[in-house]
Amino acid sequence: MSGRILLLAGTAIGVMAAGIASADTWRYAFEEAMTEVQGVYAQKFKEEIEANSDHEIQLFPFGTLGESADIMEQAQAGILQFVDQSPGFTGALIPEAQVFFVPYLLPQDQGQLFEFFRTSKAIHEMFPELYAQQGLELLTMFPEGEVCMTTQAPVHSPADLNEVKFRVMTNPLLVESYKAFGATPTPLPWGEVYGALQTGIIQGQENPGFFLESTKIYEVTDVVTCIGHNNFTTAVMANKGFYDGLGEEDQTLIQNASNAAFEYILEYQQGLQDESLAKIKEEKPSMEINILSEEERKPFMDTAGQVEETFVGMTGDSGKAILDQMKADLQAVQ
Ligand code: 6CS
Numbered sequence: 001m002s003g004r005i006l007l008l009a010g011t012a013i014g015v016m017a018a019g020i021a022s023a024d025t026w027r028y029a030f031e032e033a034m035t036e037v038q039g040v041y042a043q044k045f046k047e048e049i050e051a052n053s054d055h056e057i058q059l060f061p062f063g064t065l066g067e068s069a070d071i072m073e074q075a076q077a078g079i080l081q082f083v084d085q086s087p088g089f090t091g092a093l094i095p096e097a098q099v100f101f102v103p104y105l106l107p108q109d110q111g112q113l114f115e116f117f118r119t120s121k122a123i124h125e126m127f128p129e130l131y132a133q134q135g136l137e138l139l140t141m142f143p144e145g146e147v148c149m150t151t152q153a154p155v156h157s158p159a160d161l162n163e164v165k166f167r168v169m170t171n172p173l174l175v176e177s178y179k180a181f182g183a184t185p186t187p188l189p190w191g192e193v194y195g196a197l198q199t200g201i202i203q204g205q206e207n208p209g210f211f212l213e214s215t216k217i218y219e220v221t222d223v224v225t226c227i228g229h230n231n232f233t234t235a236v237m238a239n240k241g242f243y244d245g246l247g248e249e250d251q252t253l254i255q256n257a258s259n260a261a262f263e264y265i266l267e268y269q270q271g272l273q274d275e276s277l278a279k280i281k282e283e284k285p286s287m288e289i290n291i292l293s294e295e296e297r298k299p300f301m302d303t304a305g306q307v308e309e310t311f312v313g314m315t316g317d318s319g320k321a322i323l324d325q326m327k328a329d330l331q332a333v334q
Pocket of ligand 1: 031032068086144169189190206207208211232
């Protein structure tokens with residue numbers, strides 16, 4: 001080997017060893033449109049990465065690369081560097097992530113909810129290990145808004161959900177939860193929901209206010225019912241092989257971008273639920289929007305213990321440990 005080649009090889013090894021970052025393009029897919037909550041988060045993340053490095057982020061909103069299950073597969077395979085998949089779809093892969101579907105576990109007070117997501121040991125210390133076992137570096141989890149039901153007919157009690165085929169995300173615990181609410185749960189990927197409501201295959205579904213408005217789900221349902229049972233949680237991850245292979249500088253860049261986007265998306269959600277419900281009413285004045293009273297909520301709340309037991313039955317010691325830690329974390333912010 002000539003002296004010149006040796007010198008070049010030596011320089012290349014030196015560059016790699018020092019972890020000096022090259023300008024790369026990283027692909028990031030999410031389950032919503034660019035202007036919806038996951039899209040707003042992703043745009044802020046991209047802005048932070050690009051402002052603080054020579055890297056570029058390519059964003060792939062819902063539909064461009066398939067359904068939630070498809071983008072998760074692509075992230076695990078390393079075709080995507082980043083993915084946003086909500087626990088509603090991660091249940092098969094990480095059963096413990098279904099804890100977010102125990103009804104009435106998360107606080108309805110937004111201040112407490114945000115503080116829980118900022119400080120929770122279950123989220124920041126326990127879930128990363130479970131995601132890592134699936135080849136994923138968990139970067140963040142954040143709430144997207146209070147989940148409300150939309151149906152064809154008013155719902156004031158579990159009896160009103162009798163015989164209602166109700167779409168849920170593909171998550172066994174959510175199925176159990178809606179059974180306990182009195183409905184006939186039907187798990188479907190998001191892309192099939194509007195058409196299934198339109199053709200009458202299903203008669204109801206649930207989602208946060210902004211999503212009910214942006215996806216025009218009010219065109220194919222007539223009543224919104226809010227019972228305070230949950231807040232939609234999502235998770236952003238990196239492919240673990242990709243993340244572990246980065247230098248410290250790039251890992252810090254990603255953590256900083258993730259933290260900045262997390263605070264940004266919480267701020268973005270101030271007042272969003274009420275604004276979204278008001279917009280729905282404006283678009284379709286005949287839409288009935290019912291916020292159930294404490295008394296009406298009670299029979300729904302009474303199902304929580306039974307769903308919690310089912311969760312522990314499905315996930316064993318590991319699920320119980322997550323649930324207990326979450327309860328301790330929630331206690332700390334209440
Ligand atoms: O219900 C769903 O499937 C979708 N809901 C939201 C708020 N985000 C993405 C998810 O696919």
